[in-house]
Amino acid sequence: MLLRLRISLPDRPGALGQVTRALGTIGADIHQVTVLGREGGRAVDDFTVAWPVSADGPEAERNEPVCAHVRDRLSGLPGVSVEGVWITRAVPGAAPGYDLLRYVVAEPVRAYATLVDALPDLVGADWAVTVATGPGGRPARWSRLVHRSVRAPAEFSPAGEVPPRAVVSSDGDVRLLCVPVQDAGLCLVVGRRQGAEFHPAELDCVMRLVEVVAMLAPAGEATTVG
The missing domain is CATH 3.30.450.40 (GAF domain)
Incomplete structure (x- = not known):
């Protein structure tokens, strides 16, 4: 199952690294990172990650516990704000x-x-x-x-x-x-x-x-x- 995470984080060296380490710790496999914008010393990035859950169809799209779990684990990082976590069908690397x-x-x-x-x-x-x-x-x-x-x-x-x-x-x-x-x-x-x-x-x-x-x-x- 692919998740998209929108994360606001400090625009400084090391901030992105702490997010990627946290994602690895909870078992998420990062497939793509897209920088949406930078302003006021902060960056907004979209992460596309593979989550180790086999799920298809409408029930997977409403799998709020998975999204809430990922949000909770990342929200405790210093300076990091999780703006959204949701299931996506976008294929990383495609055009x-x-x-x-x-x-x-x-x-x-x-x-x-x-x-x-x-x-x-x-x-x-x-x-x-x-x-x-x-x-x-x-x-x-x-x-x-x-x-x-x-x-x-x-x-x-x-x-x-x-x-x-x-x-x-x-x-x-x-x-x-x-x-x-x-x-x-x-x-x-x-x-x-x-x-x-x-x-x-x-x-x-x-x-x-x-x-x-x-x-x-x-x-x-x-x-x-x-």
Whole structure:
């Protein structure tokens, strides 16, 4: 089982080493470390680790005791703050962003459907959808689901208006990342039920991918998928 850990730690020599030693002590095998940002003398890193538990399917995704155990063991380290621990399907060392763009180039008529299918694994989320934002006029209103990933909710109708720009927010205990695609009359929404809030680096990554996909998608593609 793969876990993703988001950890804030002092940006100084030795701080990363104490985290990796602690992970080794509890039996986690580190597969990848990604630096999300540095600011104010602290760094925020994402660790992808293999946890020695055989678990598949929905029950594994709700395996809160495992995540809580890892969080508790790391939270006692001096200066270390655990922002989130959650199960991930992202494959360390893979390049899903490049794969996504390759598929979009090969079949641009399915550009947004391909984007929605790929994004959950790309940013360690649970699901993604695009929602039609209704005809013309501002502020835009949420309308109907147009595309949805395999594990996305059958309905998604949050309160309020479609955000005019890319934002991270929450709906109850679900973390959300929203990117309007105004030319297509859509808003992309990515949801994460466990773990940390979406980081600005993740928002920036998704915004850049959406920009490229929107350039490749033919006019009217958003209305061709129900």
